[in-house]
Amino acid sequence: MAVAPRYYIRTFGCQMNVRDSEIMAGELEQMGYRPASGDAEADLVVVNTCAVRGSAEDHAFGYIGNLKAMKQERPGLTVAFAGCMAQEPGTIAWLRRHAPHVDVVFGTHNLHELPALLERAAGSREMVVDVWEASEEVQSNLPSRRAGGASAFVNIIYGCDKFCTYCIVPFTRGREQSRPVADIVAEVEALAAQGYQDVTLLGQNVNSYGHDLEPTADLADLLAALEPIDGIRWLRYLTSHPKDFSQKLIDTIAAGSKVTRHVHLPVQAGSSAVLKKMNRKYTREQYLDLVERVRRAIPDAVLTTDIIVGFPGETEDEFAETLSLVEQVRYDTAFTFIYSPRAGTPAARWEGRNPVPEMAKKDRLNRLMALQYRISLEKNQAWVGRRDVVLVEGVSKKDPTVWAARSGTNKVVLLPREPGLDLQHRFVPVRIAGARTFFLTAVRTGDPLSPPLPERGRLAPAPVPLALSL
Numbered sequence: 158m159a160v161a162p163r164y165y166i167r168t169f170g171c172q173m174n175v176r177d178s179e180i181m182a183g184e185l186e187q188m189g190y191r192p193a194s195g196d197a198e199a200d201l202v203v204v205n206t207c208a209v210r211g212s213a214e215d216h217a218f219g220y221i222g223n224l225k226a227m228k229q230e231r232p233g234l235t236v237a238f239a240g241c242m243a244q245e246p247g248t249i250a251w252l253r254r255h256a257p258h259v260d261v262v263f264g265t266h267n268l269h270e271l272p273a274l275l276e277r278a279a280g281s282r283e284m285v286v287d288v289w290e291a292s293e294e295v296q297s298n299l300p301s302r303r304a305g306g307a308s309a310f311v312n313i314i315y316g317c318d319k320f321c322t323y324c325i326v327p328f329t330r331g332r333e334q335s336r337p338v339a340d341i342v343a344e345v346e347a348l349a350a351q352g353y354q355d356v357t358l359l360g361q362n363v364n365s366y367g368h369d370l371e372p373t374a375d376l377a378d379l380l381a382a383l384e385p386i387d388g389i390r391w392l393r394y395l396t397s398h399p400k401d402f403s404q405k406l407i408d409t410i411a412a413g414s415k416v417t418r419h420v421h422l423p424v425q426a427g428s429s430a431v432l433k434k435m436n437r438k439y440t441r442e443q444y445l446d447l448v449e450r451v452r453r454a455i456p457d458a459v460l461t462t463d464i465i466v467g468f469p470g471e472t473e474d475e476f477a478e479t480l481s482l483v484e485q486v487r488y489d490t491a492f493t494f495i496y497s498p499r500a501g502t503p504a505a506r507w508e509g510r511n512p513v514p515e516m517a518k519k520d521r522l523n524r525l526m527a528l529q530y531r532i533s534l535e536k537n538q539a540w541v542g543r544r545d546v547v548l549v550e551g552v553s554k555k556d557p558t559v560w561a562a563r564s565g566t567n568k569v570v571l572l573p574r575e576p577g578l579d580l581q582h583r584f585v586p587v588r589i590a591g592a593r594t595f596f597l598t599a600v601r602t603g604d605p606l607s608p609p610l611p612e613r614g615r616l617a618p619a620p621v622p623l624a625l626s627l
């Protein structure tokens with residue numbers, strides 16, 4: 158009997174790419190491939206790329222460079238290039254010139270074509286390129302091999318129509334397209350039946366969900382439809398845009414018992430003038446009013462955000478407004494980025510005329526991070542002594558004597574391992590014992606709330622080679 162070929166998928170970027178990689182894995186396994194533990198053992202390597210910032214692209218180009226040497230040693234290796242970078246106009250020309258060892262290029266809209274493309278590549282000496290127009294419909298309900306555990310990602314809306322002036326995503330992911338409520342409910346019911354208990358709903362802009370459905374629906378309706386599904390403990394969603402975060406959604410989250418108390422509200426900048434140039438469609442005041450309303454309705458909400466510094470033309474005074482907003486909101490965590498010009502976006506043209514000097518960009522990032530780290534530590538310290546429920550993700554990579562778990566508020570929580578007690582992928586009641594800037598420590602206060610995971614046959618926890626790095 159022939160030995161099954163083995164695949165390895167290297168994933169860069171956001172959770173949507175992680176989910177796409179699970180779908181690619183499902184397709185490959187249907188074709189007869191088996192997972193390899195690393196690229197050194199693989200017959201096929203798929204590089205699932207991210208284009209959101211220059212640094213993400215550099216990582217992917219670097220990895221493609223490594224594969225060149227690997228392919229020289231093992232000429233039978235097939236290399237596939239996928240994801241958001243494949244959708245950018247310049248990438249294919251770059252690959253043809255600098256990376257002829259790439260065999261297949263496909264985009265974010267034609268994952269379902271992967272088997273056919275691999276077959277074409279097997280009979281061809283040329284690079285097989287098939288990137289669909291971003292206006293094409295995304296095919297949902299494809300087979301997939303989930304990364305395992307108790308947590309699952311579920312796509313609810315593809316694409317983004319917001320066109321923030323700095324952002325490449327509307328070009329790489331195309332127009333918004335919602336999945337029908339019934340499809341999502343069926344998928345979550347099937348997940349619950351397989352023992353998944355933590356579901357994260359995915360979209361670049363989850364709160365514009367449903368405007369394109371017939372009849373229309375919204376995220377609040379969807380959450381209300383998912384609440385009653387037995388077996389699901391946590392419902393989460395990523396990412397929400399402040400403009401569309403409606404009062405109805407706030408009230409639905411407040412009334413529900415499964416939607417976790419984590420509200421990620423990317424602000425991007427504290428100055429209304431900068432927000433206008435970013436085309437974010439809200440002012441500083443409107444954002445602060447939203448934060449007020451969220452905190453009033455959901456007093457235990459943990460707020461997190463994304464911030465860009467050094468947007469073209471951002472003045473020192475405008476940056477000071479970002480600092481003052483961070484002081485005022487007091488986020489638990491902020492993901493902070495230096496503005497990275499993306500070809501074809503309006504802001505990239507402005508960057509050519511009126512950039513913030515590199516030194517100032519770095520200095521602003523450092524000041525913002527120092528402020529946020531102080532606040533993160535203070536916020537975490539306030540948790541000491543409180544009780545919570547955490548989901549254990551696995552043994553800590555840094556310290557094998559502790560479990561790494563996550564709270565519903567998305568904080569990393571470390572708790573001691575005990576001989577003879579396997580807590581992997583289980584919900585555990587804890588008391589928070591200590592606080593650092595990036596994590597909490599805790600002790601177990603009772604029996605796990607969920608049993609060990611059921612066997613899922615081939616879909617079970619054998620580690621899927623998904624490496625996530627932004």
Ligand code: SAH
Binds near residue numbers: 325326360397425495
């Ligand atoms: N759809 C999500 C975010 C997607 S990208 C949203 O709108 O919130 C994740 C984050 O990357 C963004 O929130 C933004 O802070 C950052 N980002 C996007 N484009 C960027 C760019 N060109 N330079 C630097 N950071 C960027």
Ligand code: SF4
Binds near residue numbers: 317318324361398
């Ligand atoms: Fe990009 Fe803005 Fe869409 Fe988010 S909402 S993906 S930042 S264009």
Ligand code: F3S
Binds near residue numbers: 169172208241326329
């Ligand atoms: Fe995600 Fe990066 Fe694409 S953030 S949508 S993988 S550009």
